[in-house]
Amino acid sequence: MKKLIVSLLIAVVVLGAVFAQGGKEAKKSEIKVALIVSSTIDDKGWCQAMHDGIVQAMAELPKGKIAEYKAVENTQPSDTLTAIRTYVNQGFNIIIVHGSQFRAQVEDAAKEFPDVMFAFGTTSDVIAPNVFSYMPESEETGFLSGIIAGMTTKVNHVGLVGPIDGGDSARYNRGFVLGVQSVNPKAKIDVVHIGNFNDTVKSGEFAQNLIQAGCDVLTGSSQQALGALRAVAEYRDRDIWWVGQDLAQLDLAEGYKCIAASSYNYKAVLIGLVEAFDQGKLGGEVIPMNFSNGGFEWGWNTAKCADKITPAIKKAVEDKLAEFKKTAGLVSNWSSVDYSKL
Amino acid sequence: MGAILVNTLTFTVRFSVALLIASMGEMFNQKAGIFNLGCEGIMSMGAFLGMLIPFSVGGAGAVPGYVNILGLVVGALCGALMGLLFGLVVVTFRAPQGIAGIGMQMFGVGLAGTFFRSFIGGQQSITGIESVAIPGLSKIPVLGDILFSHNPVVYFAYLLVPLAWFVIYKTPWGMKVRAVGTFPLAADSLGIKVNRIRYQSLAVGGAMAGFAGAFLTLCQAKQFSAGIINGRGFIAVALVYFGQWHPVKILMGAILFTFAESLQRQVQMFGQAFPYEFLAMLPYILVIVVLAFNRKSNKFGPAALGKPFNREMRV
Structure with a gap:
């Protein structure tokens, strides 16, 4: 009896392994996309932009082209490798690790799983043959925001609440400085960093400080900026305004303070990744994102802030936007901005 | 320079409140011999409920004042319940307090995030409770603002x-x-119901932590986001040690910590060539340095802090 049970168990295990392998082979051509983010996919900022891009790409690609999409939120760098391994074991073959803080984990995972395509941002470095890096050239969006701030301020004093001085935020922030200086060289620009990407409370505290110091136009990058926008909205009856880094901010309750906003368009990035996957290319390239290649979008808040969008401001921004759409890399001097000399 | 100092002090008074309330609650826990590292999780649930009540009534628009107050009360009540739950784990079942506290922290943060997604759906804001300038007193030069x-x-x-x-x-x-919190066996021999007092202290401490979380969403941030507490619960626990378990010293600790935070913001705004990462660390370094050099702290601490009570055991 004992031998019979053991034989049956062995048979079940062997058959299970055979069928499991067969199943895997049958589904090899399927594309399954996983997203790993540090915040949430509805944060009205950095993470939501990527999530929305994936959803839009799925709608645009032939039905079923992406067989499955999953996202894991609130991920710390220490948890990232575990999340990646879990997804790989579940058969996900395009894994997007969205945030510059995850670089070391992506480098390790790329070596561990050479047959899986990874996408990682933000960096302009080529990381591995199976990693596509994406780098939003956010100095362009920052520059446009800076033009608005520089032309809107009545006291020649504007402020910026940044997360950390790195990644695309560093580019946006420095682009903002250059944009302000291009239209209002006399303007004083206060730049502060809260030290992380998610603390909206601290972001609000910094914004309150900037407003008390006299800034009348503020901007901010990454998802933490929502706290700063909320602080601006506290001054309902005062001439204090905001320029956003995500179009979703225009629709918020605080949107009446947001003159305009830019946004990342990750749909094009994802469609590019799927096409590369179909061609058997898993990475080894950097995908730049700019206005020229459709990586950014721009929107005015004509519904709520029409009186702040003067013809002069609109013309200055639209002219620069047309230049950006025509030629990429026009704000290549962004890295020369030194905050200590402002 | 004067204006900068006034701003720094004004923000110190305003932004120290969440830490002050939470650490005051944690003091009640620790005075009774329980340290609750789950303060962060309780604050998260308080913050969520502080947002949920007014948002359910009026969305992002204005709501009657009593609705906001209800948000604070519900946040506190939820905190009290979570405090009692923590009591069940560490008082009745005598689980290690440190581990149970970490569990409570994860439970609270996770639950708040899940409920937020289910009931609110995404990033939203509320009008919250507005600041009020006290007639007459607010006109006093310098002090009025602060x-x-x-x-x-x-x-x-x-x-x-x-x-x-x-x-x-x-x-x-x-x-x-x-x-x-000092000598539970002696208290028990005098007829004091040790576990009941510890449960009551945890309820009070939890209520204050929940209230502090609700304060953050209703009075300061006016919005909720996953991870909104962002370590403030742990700072509140540290401030109890910092303040040697005395309410006035805890107040001084909360003010000093927030002053250091406000000061680093002002220094950043000066635009000096100074690494902001170091400035952001300053308040935390301050806490560590004070704790390290304050060797007498242990003498003021509850002797039975962290020790489960078992009346059948002699130690």
């Missing part, structure tokens, strides 16, 4: 300090709390 132009809850929080001192040092219940 002390008399805040949210009403700020004044309430500062009143909690003498109230907590009175409760702990001048009432029979406060004496029982200190007794069960």
